[in-house]
Amino acid sequence: MTHWAFVTGGGGDIGGAICHALARDGLGIACVDLSQERAEEVCAGIRQAGGQAVALAADVTDPDAVSATVAAARRLGDIRVLVNTAGKANGRSIFTTDYATWRADIAVNLDSAFLCIQALRDHLIEQQGNVVNIASVNGVGVYGFPSYSAAKAGLVHLTKSLAVELGPRGLRVNAVAPGSVMTRAWNARLEKNPGLFEDLTALCPLPRLSTPADIADAVAFLASDKARMITGTILAVDGGLSTGVPMVGRTVAQLPKGG
Numbered sequence: 001m002t003h004w005a006f007v008t009g010g011g012g013d014i015g016g017a018i019c020h021a022l023a024r025d026g027l028g029i030a031c032v033d034l035s036q037e038r039a040e041e042v043c044a045g046i047r048q049a050g051g052q053a054v055a056l057a058a059d060v061t062d063p064d065a066v067s068a069t070v071a072a073a074r075r076l077g078d079i080r081v082l083v084n085t086a087g088k089a090n091g092r093s094i095f096t097t098d099y100a101t102w103r104a105d106i107a108v109n110l111d112s113a114f115l116c117i118q119a120l121r122d123h124l125i126e127q128q129g130n131v132v133n134i135a136s137v138n139g140v141g142v143y144g145f146p147s148y149s150a151a152k153a154g155l156v157h158l159t160k161s162l163a164v165e166l167g168p169r170g171l172r173v174n175a176v177a178p179g180s181v182m183t184r185a186w187n188a189r190l191e192k193n194p195g196l197f198e199d200l201t202a203l204c205p206l207p208r209l210s211t212p213a214d215i216a217d218a219v220a221f222l223a224s225d226k227a228r229m230i231t232g233t234i235l236a237v238d239g240g241l242s243t244g245v246p247m248v249g250r251t252v253a254q255l256p257k258g259g
């Protein structure tokens with residue numbers, strides 16, 4: 001009998017890679033996205049590779065839509081894994097963040113995870129399943145985008161709170177905190193600065209940026225039985241960015257280039 005994963009933002013670049021990775025691990029995929037077209041595209045790829053996947057179009061910031069979509073997913077079978085990937089960064093700085101922008105960032109990055117967790121909570125406990133939230137380095141340090149960062153910091157704390165509260169019932173709750181991941185979410189900024197990825201790479205300890213597959217592999221690990229004793233973890237998948245910036249140490253120590 002197939003067990004299913006409920007993946008929000010599953011039509012996106014990181015969400016799509018997560019859907020494929022979990023499908024390769026034998027889970028059926030309920031691919032939930034605002035865009036039916038994007039979700040269908042991901043599901044078609046999974047089915048082509050021999051997996052099971054169903055596209056469900058929904059706005060996961062809407063409580064009624066979440067209830068209806070969870071009910072539809074439950075008709076597919078038992079759900080073992082919830083991955084909250086839906087997210088977006090709107091307010092670039094405090095000067096461009098009005099209340100509507102603030103609300104939009106909190107809704108898509110934090111409310112959505114709360115709503116999906118609440119809707120699936122009892123079933124996931126019954127299944128002894130687990131939750132993986134896609135947070136961000138912005139949720140643990142300061143990298144711009146204040147309202148997005150506040151929402152991701154909230155998601156980090158929600159992850160830890162639920163790990164402690166639901167652990168005694170056998171439900172694991174973890175998060176992955178990506179650094180900069182090469183996805184279409186960067187397209188507008190890349191148009192302004194085609195060298196943006198090179199500029200960012202120069203700030204990271206590892207000499208490349210992440211791909212969606214790098215994030216998906218970490219999610220698949222946390223969602224699997226290999227992580228059976230791991231809960232409440234915020235796993236940074238950021239090439240070391242949240243640990244330190246090489247340039248800072250080199251500047252402080254006044255090391256010569258290449259030394």
Ligand SMILES: NC(=O)c1ccc[n+]([C@@H]2O[C@H](COP(=O)([O-])OP(=O)(O)OC[C@H]3O[C@@H](n4cnc5c(N)ncnc54)[C@H](O)[C@@H]3O)[C@@H](O)[C@H]2O)c1
Binds near residue numbers: 058086
């Ligand atoms: N790309 C990065 O550098 C990066 C870094 C850190 C964290 N993240 C996080 O990873 C996640 C995925 O980002 P991505 O870069 O793949 O972006 P993306 O835009 O490719 O994917 C996001 C997906 O979420 C969907 N979505 C947005 N709002 C929704 C809603 N209300 N209901 C349902 N679906 C909705 C979109 O339609 C889209 O398919 C986000 O939570 C993002 O904050 C991304």
